[in-house]
Amino acid sequence: MSKTNGEKRIRVALLGCGVVGSAVARMLIESADDLRSRIGAPVELVGIAVRRLAKDRTDLPVPADLFTTDAAELVTRADIVVEVIGGIEPARSLLLSAMKHGASVVTANKALLAEDGPTLYAAADAAGVDLYFEAAVAGAIPILRPMRESLAGDDVRKVLGIVNGTTNFVLDKMDTTGAGFEETVAQAQALGYAEADPTADVEGFDAAAKAALLASLAFHTRVTGADVFREGISDVTAADIAAAKAMDCVVKLLAICERTTGADGIEGVSVRVHPAMIPRTHPLASVRDAYNAVFVEARAAGQLMFYGRGAGGDPTASAVLGDLVAIARHQVAGGRGPGESAYADLPILDVGQSLTRYHLSLDVEDRPGVLAQVAQAFADTDVSIETVRQHIRTNAGTGAKRANLVIVTHTATEAALAATVDALSETDCVAEVVSVMRVEGA
Incomplete structure (x- = not known):
């Protein structure tokens, strides 16, 4: 001074x-x-x-x-x-x-x-x-100081958040208006919510950096941006949004930080950023426009939610x-605030060990035995099916019929789901695995 x-x-x-x-x-x-x-x-x-x-x-x-x-x-x-x-x-x-x-x-x-x-x-x-x-x-949302001070005596188990206002605006408008991705990004740019080059936002880089900070504080472990599994929203289609609506869900780009036990039995930290369907009853589903929210689960404090304007001057x-x-x-x-707390030094778990549910859309032939073949692919990779919906469509020119199978799984590892997708792609009755999206918060 x-x-x-x-x-x-x-x-x-x-x-x-x-x-x-x-x-x-x-x-x-x-x-x-x-x-x-x-x-x-x-x-x-x-x-x-x-x-x-x-x-x-x-x-x-x-x-x-x-x-x-x-x-x-x-x-x-x-x-x-x-x-x-x-x-x-x-x-x-x-x-x-x-x-x-x-x-x-x-x-x-x-x-x-x-x-x-x-x-x-x-x-x-x-x-x-x-x-x-x-x-x-x-x-403006006070989240980091509560994580490293107010919750310093608790055991945080999970942090689930919408931490990028641009992507939340885009996905919210796709949900409420039915518009496509590119059209909605252009609207976000016109309103000043997205940069001229929106890559850092829509591809999840911005959210991944924030997830690394949240995980580092929550789990007393050093987590870098490179440790975060990342998928953006550029591949989210109007069909994905409609499929979520059919399940009474919305699609959000989520930062998910968990202290969990991997498939090998070792406790570690899983950090990922990707679009996911969440039930409309979940607190994060009501976060609209360019707002942010972070949902924290701690052993003693229980469930906490921090909500507010996530960007702007x-x-x-x-x-x-x-x-x-x-x-x-x-x-x-006199004195100082808290410094780095990385004493736990937990391992960073590979995304293949993370557990969630999945929503898959398949383009298949409309003939007897198809469902059995598809179910076998899931069984062979140890992924359990929760629900199946089938929609038949007819080619107006040829009259040929095809089916769209919509499958929601029980909880499975990322690695097992990836193996399932590979198996489905090699099944002769499956023309295309149209989309795969995670289902969180249910």
Whole structure:
């Protein structure tokens, strides 16, 4: 902390001035008096690192001389560095430098934390500073601090969440309007919910990074983005949405983190991101538009749900400011917040050992014996069938009849289901395995 006229002040450096950075800067200036009262010392914004000084930022209540392109110098003269530039570099180098110079860090950078969180934790411990990142998962929703503080004495068994607003908007609109994937993505882009290149969202990369952070905190085990099994929503069709409706379900892109026992009897951590059908009675089924929600199951606390706006400038800035206030209070009163807790060091289970139910749609011949052949393929791979529905359709030109078989399984491993799909593909009566989707929450 610095002193001005004998008064201690918390010096804050801001890296990035995009949508989130601008909201953080505005809140720091406009809420200065309240922040001072809550912290016990005034907060001084000492600089904002940007890429281009020439950009018009007159809408921000920030003196022009606070903007700088020298981020490396800026982080050496702050008590708290707030990073909202994203990406791996230069963010990682800047944050390591900031901590080496004694600054605590607030970051919203889920990609960096998922890839190299242990390095940042180690640097924070070595420097005796705080590393907070509430804004890295689910925007304004307070989920990470409850996971590492409020539930620190409990045994978390499962975390199930909708953690990407873009994909939730797309799937929700496909469900409510019947529109196709590409049409709905275009609508999300027009409304500002999706980037011009939506790959990170629709292919599940963003959700996978967040799942890694949630699993690391929940299970006291280091989990990286590379440990997360990932499937996006680009292959979800209107037919999949209709099939879910027929089961009174909705399709959601879920982040699923479980502490479980694998098929080999070894307890470990399973982390996956993929689209799945969930019953409309499940709490996550009612999460609409671009909202996020995280459902937590703990041994003593039971079932908890955290819900709110998962993205956007103001919601994310709210999480950033919450972290900043917590760290600033530590600096005024002394002490630090919790660091990394990875003592459990559980193995990461291969996705093949994960257990769930499955919904399969098959294009088959309409003749006697087909159902028996299909059932045998399931029996041979030790996957039990729960329900079967058949729809007959007739080719208008030839009059030939074909059938669509819709099968829902009992719980099975991912590996067993994959073997079933391979067996079905080699069965002469099966023209195509049209779709396979997991069924969760039932």
